Amino acid sequence: MKIEDIARLANVSKSAVSLALNDKPGVSEETRKIILDIAKEYNYVPLRKVNKNKKKQTKLIRFLACTSGDIVTDNYQTMPFFSQLISKLADEINHYSYSLLLSTIDKEMISKELKHLETEQASSAIILLGTNLSEDDILQIKEIQKNLVVIDTCFQKLDVDFVAINNYQGGYLAAKHLVSEGHTSIGYAMSQTRMYNFSERQKGFSDCLEDHQLYVNQDFFIEFPGMKITDQLLHETYLKNLHNLPSAIFCENDYIAISLVKTLTEIDYRIPEDISIIGFDDIPEATVISPELSTIHVPIKQIVQATLERISKMIEKKQTHSSCQLINTSLIKRNSVTAHKETE
Numbered sequence: 001m002k003i004e005d006i007a008r009l010a011n012v013s014k015s016a017v018s019l020a021l022n023d024k025p026g027v028s029e030e031t032r033k034i035i036l037d038i039a040k041e042y043n044y045v046p047l048r049k050v051n052k053n054k055k056k057q058t059k060l061i062r063f064l065a066c067t068s069g070d071i072v073t074d075n076y077q078t079m080p081f082f083s084q085l086i087s088k089l090a091d092e093i094n095h096y097s098y099s100l101l102l103s104t105i106d107k108e109m110i111s112k113e114l115k116h117l118e119t120e121q122a123s124s125a126i127i128l129l130g131t132n133l134s135e136d137d138i139l140q141i142k143e144i145q146k147n148l149v150v151i152d153t154c155f156q157k158l159d160v161d162f163v164a165i166n167n168y169q170g171g172y173l174a175a176k177h178l179v180s181e182g183h184t185s186i187g188y189a190m191s192q193t194r195m196y197n198f199s200e201r202q203k204g205f206s207d208c209l210e211d212h213q214l215y216v217n218q219d220f221f222i223e224f225p226g227m228k229i230t231d232q233l234l235h236e237t238y239l240k241n242l243h244n245l246p247s248a249i250f251c252e253n254d255y256i257a258i259s260l261v262k263t264l265t266e267i268d269y270r271i272p273e274d275i276s277i278i279g280f281d282d283i284p285e286a287t288v289i290s291p292e293l294s295t296i297h298v299p300i301k302q303i304v305q306a307t308l309e310r311i312s313k314m315i316e317k318k319q320t321h322s323s324c325q326l327i328n329t330s331l332i333k334r335n336s337v338t339a340h341k342e343t344e
Helices: 003-010 014-021 029-041 047-052 080-095 107-120 135-144 167-180 196-211 233-240 254-266 300-315
Strands: 059-067 098-106 125-129 148-151 161-165 186-191 221-224 248-251 276-278 295-297 324-327 330-332
Touching: 003 014, 003 029, 014 029, 059 080, 059 107, 080 098, 080 125, 080 300, 098 107, 107 135, 125 135, 125 300, 135 148, 148 300, 161 167, 161 300, 167 196, 167 248, 167 276, 167 295, 167 330, 186 196, 186 254, 221 254, 248 254, 254 276, 300 324
Parallel strands: 059 098, 059 125, 125 148, 148 161, 161 324, 186 221, 186 248, 248 276
Antiparallel strands: 295 330
16 A cells, blocks of 8 residues: 555545654644554555565565546545455455555556556566456456456456456345345346446346246336436436336445435335335445345455465465356345335
């Protein structure tokens, strides 16, 4: 982690971070505490200290994110899922004799920017956030650093190590829960931006409905921004114009679910009495909204542990082949889903 990363997480300037870390005046005590707490949480070590101890810490693991569009943005580290992922990685890497470096590059300049980073400070391995990346993007990085584990996506035809959520199983599990509660008229709230995770969730959800001789009516598909919470009037207008809303709606992630709850509440629908809502990811905000959101839990700690195990085997030359490891999800029942009651 660099000063720039702490500044981004704390929403302050790099100079403010420097003042706080060096215990100098010029920042408020509240801001100083926020900065120091972030530095502690992510195990920040000043570069000069790293250089002094480089004989002890010979293995540098680079966590790499490639920013683009509205999925992995410049401020991606402040988003709940990614923030939890990095925090767990910082915790779990303490069980190994590695140091962690967070790096962010432009998706449109992957090869050039990564080569520059590796020349400046070579890594022993890279953990790549693959959420928004294509096969070609991943192969460009693999050419530069052979010790590579890609997380949060999976391309099975590539000879690359992947650790990802079992999105298909999670989507299937969400549909199974709604069907078990008696829902047969079910809607689907999807991200406007498509990627591997969302596509797999949709496949799993659709297959479960098909197994129960059900399907989503074409009128019951609605699109939302996938990586932010919104209650746009456009969606209110769309929902008002539907003659019969479904009794339950699956949302591809919790951002969409919370946005939908806000939108429906604005037009006087009760959750879950009128419409049941289920999300995916189990971000912290899921327990803040009213009613608390039923969702699919993603085991971030297990994803991180599996990733570091693969990294360790690579570095120690104990790995002979690549693999795609999928980590299963689990259902979290809260208050946004209830049993369907037939209207008289």
